[in-house]
Amino acid sequence: MKKLNVGDRMLLGFLYACTGLFSLLCLFPLWVALVASFSDEMSMVRNGYGLWPASFNLTAYKLVFTGTDSVMQAYLITIVTTAAGTLLTLIVTSAFAYPLTVKTLKARRQISLYAYATMLFNGGLVPTYILTTRLLHLQNNMLVLIIPAALNAYNVFLMRNYFATLPDALAESAKIDGANDMYIFYKIMLPLSKPILATIGLFAAMGYWNEWYKVLLFIDDQRLYTLQYLIMRIQTQVDFLQSSLGARAREALGGQSIPSVGLRMATAMISIGPIILLYPFLQKYFLKGITIGAVKG
Template sequence: MNIKKYGSFSGRLFNVFNYALMTVFMIACLYPFYYVIIYSLSDPHKISRGGVFFWPVNPTIDSYVEILSKKTVPLAFVVSAAKTVLGTALCIYCSSLFGYLMTKQEMRFRKLVYRFVISSMYLGAGLIPWYLTMKAYGLQNSFLLYVIPGMLNAFFVILIKTYIESIPASMEESAEVDGAGFLTMFHRIIFPLSKPIIATVAVFSAVGIWNSWQDNFFLVSNPNLQTIQLILYKYFNEATLLAAELARNPSAIKEAPKISSETVKMTMSVISIVPILLVYPFMQRYFVKGIMLGAVKG
């Protein structure tokens, strides 16, 4: 009886400690994002006097209005969203199809091709060869630059191939007896059953594509193809000049005192971070399952 009571008490004590520790850890992870948001919504002059900690000081959305009123930002946001959606879809499909192909024992030189693709994870020619290659393919100042180079990812191929190998072979054999071909089995059996790993790959791919800016920086000079990440990079480096430009804007004379370089940085950070954060909740239920099952085999 005493042992049971002691065990019950220790269990409750452990749960309390565990929840308290996880709550502190969660707050430590979420507070930086929350701080950026409330800073962007605060009056910079009020912040300079007392700072901001838990809620916005004299809340205002003037910084968002001014930033979004510049033509480059909404257009760059659309370009970034388009390249993320299209690039992620192509990456998922091509990597999945290739990963499924690598599970076929009857494919000639299968191991050689697979190892050749995997070697690309460890060997890189560098920036200059990459630049010359992209330029030779005619991808300079082209939207295709954002989606074609990332259509096949070696790391994603490993995850997807490993997951597909965990699917019972009897399902493919049954479909093959019914006359299903390679593409039919992939589209109607393998791909639908691979939702957990597909969701995992989708999160990785979307985050990587959304955050990339070097391809835009080195190979795109067309202002209509600028991405939000490159504009964020430029604004971070020129935040003070941008704030001065906004302050001199005749249509914002009354609001100019509410704009500062730090507010511009925080506002641009929110604009670039929040969209990709909204993707994760839809993929969360598949994410852990996919990454664990995809790592069972080497």
């Protein structure tokens, strides 16, 4: 290994310092939000946001977890839909994208054009609602949170571009040895595609984890509420209490004010926690996959 001179070490130290400072700046808002979630509402009104709770208070988390079964059920539904949806997304996206790179598929350009058209046009909200509820009968069904978002044209093209970067000689040599297309896809292409699979998997997981709009449209059963939708309802109810029933709400809380700011921060911490823990494990694949999949064609 080449030994660095003084100038190189100084430059490297400066770059590390800049990277560390940038990382702290990125973590600063997250830390402030975490502190606010544990702070008393009145102390925040008087003193504003701080780096440490001026008056430690768990009221916001108590309000979120009032009726623990509902929150835990919503967590379970969100975890199940995220895991199943991400797996389904990877399966159907890779199965759609790989044939588009196989030169023996004569209609691959027409299929690509059809997929691209879905990025430009859609049927609209009302036809989608009618299709989902009256024809597919997916209302109050967990599948409505999983299936519609499983296939996305952008992800297909991203994965297709990545597959196109893999050497054709791999598939050709495998065919000489008697392998069929399914074997090549499953045993050769997919193991070499971990970066793009991790990238699309992260995109899909974030989309499923943050889903609430489909719940608003298609789900009436409280047992199927996702975490994000339940949190949105909690925040809406607290805003209503604070605006219309402020006196009664304060009386119910023993004279305390409703921690609207703290509640928002607490729900943010609860909802983003798993994604923050997942991202570091996928970061090295994410950067490589998004770069190659987006640039190569």
